[in-house]
Amino acid sequence: MARSSDEHFSFPILIGDIGGTNARFSIITDQHTTPRDFPIIQTANYATIDEAIQAGVLDKTSVQPVSAILAVAGPIRGDEIPLTNCPWVVKPLDMLANLGLSDVMIVNDFEAQALAIASLGDEDQIQIGRGESLQGHSKVVLGPGTGLGVAGLVHARHAWIPVPGEGGHVDLGPRSDRENEIFPHIERIEGRVSAEQILCGRGLLNLYRAICAADGVAPILTDPAEVSTSGLANENKAAAEAIRLFSTYLGRVAGDMALVFMARGGVYLAGGIPQKILPALKGPEFRAAFEDKAPHGSLMQSIPTFVVTHPLAALAGLSSYARMPGRFGVATEGRRWRK
Ligand SMILES: Nc1ncnc2c1ncn2[C@@H]1O[C@H](COP(=O)(O)OP(=O)(O)OP(=O)(O)O)[C@@H](O)[C@H]1O
Structure with missing residues (x-):
C-alpha cells in the first residue's frame, strides 16, 4: 500500500x-x-x-x-x-x-x-423499478457495450474500493421452454455461452440470429443498432423478442452480481447500450429477472437498479x-x- x-x-x-x-x-x-x-x-x-x-x-x-x-x-x-x-x-x-x-x-x-458510481448525482442516473440505495453499502456496475464489463465498488475502512474483475464471462443458461428452444442456436465460445456472448452489441445480434434460427426464419438485420431500433419500434418480431430477452438476461446477470457483492447500494448499468434501449429496460422483463432470485426475492426487491446517463x-x-x-x-x- x-x-x-x-x-x-x-x-x-x-x-x-x-x-x-x-x-x-x-x-x-x-x-x-x-x-x-x-x-x-x-x-x-x-x-x-x-x-x-x-x-x-x-x-x-x-x-x-x-x-x-x-x-x-x-x-x-x-x-x-x-x-x-x-x-x-x-x-x-x-x-x-x-x-x-x-x-x-x-x-x-x-x-x-x-469510481464514477461512488459520486453520481441524481441527474446522472435513471432508476428502473423499486428499491432504495443504502448509504455506505456496496454497489455494482455492469456495462454492456463492445463487451460486457463488470466491477464492484465495496465500502470499507471509510473508503470506496473498486473491484475490477471478469464478471462478464460468467456462465449464462436457459430457464424457460422458449429459452431452451433458442439456446442451442446461440454462438458459443469454446463450447459455452458466457454472459458476454449475449450481453453486448455483438451478443444482441447473436441472440437475434438464434431466435430466427429457432423459428426457421432468415435473419434480415445485420447490425446491433438495427436490432434494437426495429425491436423497440416493434417492427420486427424476432428483434422485439431479442430486445426483451436481452433485458431478461441483463436483469438475471445484474441480479447475480448484486448477490455476489451484496450490493444494497445499488446496481448501475453503464456502457453504451443501456441508454439506447432504455424503454426496453423499463419494461417488466429486466426488473422481474433481477428480482427472481429465490430464496432472496425480498432482498432483491429492496436493491435499486439504475441506468447511468452521465455522458462521461x-x-x-x-x-x-x-x-x-x-x-x-x-x-x-x-x-x-x-x-
Ligand atoms: N442502438 C444500439 N443498440 C444496441 N447496440 C448498439 C447500438 N448502438 C451501438 N451499439 C453497439 O454497442 C457497442 C458499442 O458500445 P459502447 O458505445 O459502449 O462502446 P465502448 O465499449 O464504450 O467502446 P469504446 O471502446 O469506444 O469506448 C457496439 O457493439 C455497437 O454495435
Whole structure:
C-alpha cells in the first residue's frame, strides 16, 4: 500500500478514458475548478496514444499537466500495456520521457466506471423499478457495450474500493421452454455461452440470429443498432423478442452480481447500450429477472437498479479519484510510474 504522503497527485492532472474507438481527455487544474474537457479523439486517427495526447490535448492548451491518470480497456501488466480493440500500446515510461509528465497512473476502464458510481448525482442516473440505495453499502456496475464489463465498488475502512474483475464471462443458461428452444442456436465460445456472448452489441445480434434460427426464419438485420431500433419500434418480431430477452438476461446477470457483492447500494448499468434501449429496460422483463432470485426475492426487491446517463461517467470517476485519492482504496502497485 502506498504511504498516504505518496497518495496524492500533483496538479495539473491529465485524465483520460481510452476506449477501443474513442479517447476522451480532460485536464484538472486544481482541487476546485471544473475540469477542462477536450474534443473526443478517434483512436484510429493517431498511430500512438502519445501522438493523440500531444495533438489532441497538449497542443491545444498552455497548461502543462504534471500527472496523468488514464483508464484503459485491457489488463494492466508490465511497462507496456496493449489495448483491447485498438492497436495502441500504452508505454508510461515513454510518456514520462516525452510528454513532460512526472507521474502516470493507469487503471482499468471499468474501475473508472466504478469510481464514477461512488459520486453520481441524481441527474446522472435513471432508476428502473423499486428499491432504495443504502448509504455506505456496496454497489455494482455492469456495462454492456463492445463487451460486457463488470466491477464492484465495496465500502470499507471509510473508503470506496473498486473491484475490477471478469464478471462478464460468467456462465449464462436457459430457464424457460422458449429459452431452451433458442439456446442451442446461440454462438458459443469454446463450447459455452458466457454472459458476454449475449450481453453486448455483438451478443444482441447473436441472440437475434438464434431466435430466427429457432423459428426457421432468415435473419434480415445485420447490425446491433438495427436490432434494437426495429425491436423497440416493434417492427420486427424476432428483434422485439431479442430486445426483451436481452433485458431478461441483463436483469438475471445484474441480479447475480448484486448477490455476489451484496450490493444494497445499488446496481448501475453503464456502457453504451443501456441508454439506447432504455424503454426496453423499463419494461417488466429486466426488473422481474433481477428480482427472481429465490430464496432472496425480498432482498432483491429492496436493491435499486439504475441506468447511468452521465455522458462521461468514467472521466467523472477519474476526476473524483484524482482530487481525493484518499477517499478511494485504489491499488497503485505495478501501475503507477514516477520520475
Ligand atoms: N442502438 C444500439 N443498440 C444496441 N447496440 C448498439 C447500438 N448502438 C451501438 N451499439 C453497439 O454497442 C457497442 C458499442 O458500445 P459502447 O458505445 O459502449 O462502446 P465502448 O465499449 O464504450 O467502446 P469504446 O471502446 O469506444 O469506448 C457496439 O457493439 C455497437 O454495435
